[in-house]
Amino acid sequence: MNAVERPQRFAPFGSWYVRLLRNDTQGTGIGPVPESQRDTVIFLLRSMLRSLGEDVLNPNPSVMIALRLAREHNLNKEAELLRELKEAAIRKVQNDEDFSSGLVALYTLALTASCSDPCNVTSNGFTVNLLHLLEEKLSKEIKNFEDKLFPLTNYYQVSLDVLALCVKKRQIPHRSVLTLTDAVMNDTLSHGTGFSVDTGAVAALALRCLIEADYSLIAARIESALQKVIGQIIDNVKGDGIIGNLYSTGLAIQALSTNINLVSLESWNCSKSLQKLLTEIKKGSFGNAQAASQISPSLDGRTYLDVGKLNCAADVDNLTLPELSTSSPPVTERVPIRVQYNITDGLHHTFSYAVNVTVPRGSPLLEVLQEARRADPERFSFKLKMTFWGPSVTSIGGLESDSYNRTYWQFLNGTKLLDQGIGSYQPSNGERILANFTTY
Ligand code: B12
Numbered sequence: 001m002n003a004v005e006r007p008q009r010f011a012p013f014g015s016w017y018v019r020l021l022r023n024d025t026q027g028t029g030i031g032p033v034p035e036s037q038r039d040t041v042i043f044l045l046r047s048m049l050r051s052l053g054e055d056v057l058n059p060n061p062s063v064m065i066a067l068r069l070a071r072e073h074n075l076n077k078e079a080e081l082l083r084e085l086k087e088a089a090i091r092k093v094q095n096d097e098d099f100s101s102g103l104v105a106l107y108t109l110a111l112t113a114s115c116s117d118p119c120n121v122t123s124n125g126f127t128v129n130l131l132h133l134l135e136e137k138l139s140k141e142i143k144n145f146e147d148k149l150f151p152l153t154n155y156y157q158v159s160l161d162v163l164a165l166c167v168k169k170r171q172i173p174h175r176s177v178l179t180l181t182d183a184v185m186n187d188t189l190s191h192g193t194g195f196s197v198d199t200g201a202v203a204a205l206a207l208r209c210l211i212e213a214d215y216s217l218i219a220a221r222i223e224s225a226l227q228k229v230i231g232q233i234i235d236n237v238k239g240d241g242i243i244g245n246l247y248s249t250g251l252a253i254q255a256l257s258t259n260i261n262l263v264s265l266e267s268w269n270c271s272k273s274l275q276k277l278l279t280e281i282k283k284g285s286f287g288n289a290q291a292a293s294q295i296s297p298s299l300d301g302r303t304y305l306d307v308g309k310l311n312c313a314a315d316v317d318n319l320t321l322p323e324l325s326t327s328s329p330p331v332t333e334r335v336p337i338r339v340q341y342n343i344t345d346g347l348h349h350t351f352s353y354a355v356n357v358t359v360p361r362g363s364p365l366l367e368v369l370q371e372a373r374r375a376d377p378e379r380f381s382f383k384l385k386m387t388f389w390g391p392s393v394t395s396i397g398g399l400e401s402d403s404y405n406r407t408y409w410q411f412l413n414g415t416k417l418l419d420q421g422i423g424s425y426q427p428s429n430g431e432r433i434l435a436n437f438t439t440y
Helices: 035-051 061-069 075-094 101-113 130-148 155-167 174-185 197-212 216-235 249-258 270-283 289-299 304-309 365-375
Strands: 121-123 126-128 336-344 352-360 382-387 390-396 407-413 432-439
Touching: 035 061, 035 270, 035 289, 061 075, 061 101, 061 289, 061 304, 075 101, 075 121, 075 126, 101 130, 101 155, 101 304, 130 155, 130 174, 155 174, 155 197, 155 304, 174 197, 174 216, 197 216, 197 249, 197 304, 216 249, 249 270, 249 289, 270 289, 336 365, 352 365, 390 407, 390 432
Parallel strands: 336 432
Antiparallel strands: 121 126, 336 352, 382 390, 407 432
């Protein structure tokens, strides 16, 4: 941490006053992790490289951003991923496939980080202007907000949209910016549960970018919103360095470090958060490439705001990908555990069923759902949709979630929300898992 303590300094914005602010308004305010722990970062980068090509029709732009923001590069793999992203962008537009505003924003950032022009994406003789598309998508988000009081997708994606357009130095309509600042001021950066740290973090990055651009007529509102959202992120800093939960910590580090002049010294210890991430990487908590991609920039002292500042000509091709050893994994005893699984229609109260199932220890929750379905196919049938985070449950017992009514199947352990999906979460013996149909 390179911040210098300077007691009782005025914040740069309006009349806001924050005690014990840091003196670092330049750069990110965080450095990369110590050289001695570099091998853990390399391990994470290699795990992302190994995930490439798993689904060439749906290449992951977030992984591309992470690889480009890293200090080490594997230029062949990055070039391959860039080609896949361009092909996928063109195909999505041509076939009118699902291409949500936030995904377009991530593609825009991924191409920009690769020094490729998102206004002129060409593949197989076709050309698409992603920035133009993003502007249209953002205006649809805002129109939906004006009609229905929430955006078409969510504020995480609206924040990504604003961030990507701002990084590309596009002038964003004031009403779009004000929709985001009002959402912050009105405490609506949530997805059914309380304040979403992930969403707040992306919003803070977007607002920081706007502050550095020219929005003087609405600067005061941007500054107030930024100040507020940074305070909310700080309220979610835990004693062990986690901010929100493990999976929001990387984005939150980016948000706090770019706004380090708004963070009081006693409220956040950056090295503690980074050390916690390093410890969890070693435990295997970031085996999912999407999860890895959201923490990796913070480990290199970089943020999404650096995407537009990369000098691709200076890249060094120094990230090798050694063959993984082919020795078979040790045979572990499949100790059975019992899990109680409940499904409840928490909205219309039409059903609530429970079943006890037995699965091998270490099984993902998905196996519990499969066992329950085997025991009672009618009640416990379910449908999945594949996403970058793994399988997401879209329907249980015939009750389908839908984005129009903003309903979803939420997963809890007793009364505590799970912080992972069914493909990753491993229940323990005697655990009570509840799938609850609710709104966000
Ligand atoms: C918004 C959001 C939701 C919304 C999505 C619907 C919507 N239209 O808004 C709702 C409220 C439904 C939701 C649900 C859940 N979410 Co959520 N969600 C997010 C958030 C804040 C943004 C996602 C987004 O729009 N990304 C941008 C777009 C462009 O990318 P995308 O890949 O197209 O996004 C889609 C998927 O991410 C999917 N999705 C959202 N959450 C999850 C979670 C899992 C496990 C899966 C497989 C898919 C998935 O919905 C997105 C919109 O269609 C992320 C934060 C983050 N850091 O990514 C958390 C996040 C992805 N969610 C998370 C979790 C844990 C969940 C739940 C499992 C919570 C629970 N206990 O029930 C459930 C999923 C349950 C299920 N049915 O399988 C975690 C995942 C961590 C992990 N290691 O797996 C994250 C990272 C938040 C966090 N820090 O804990 N989520």
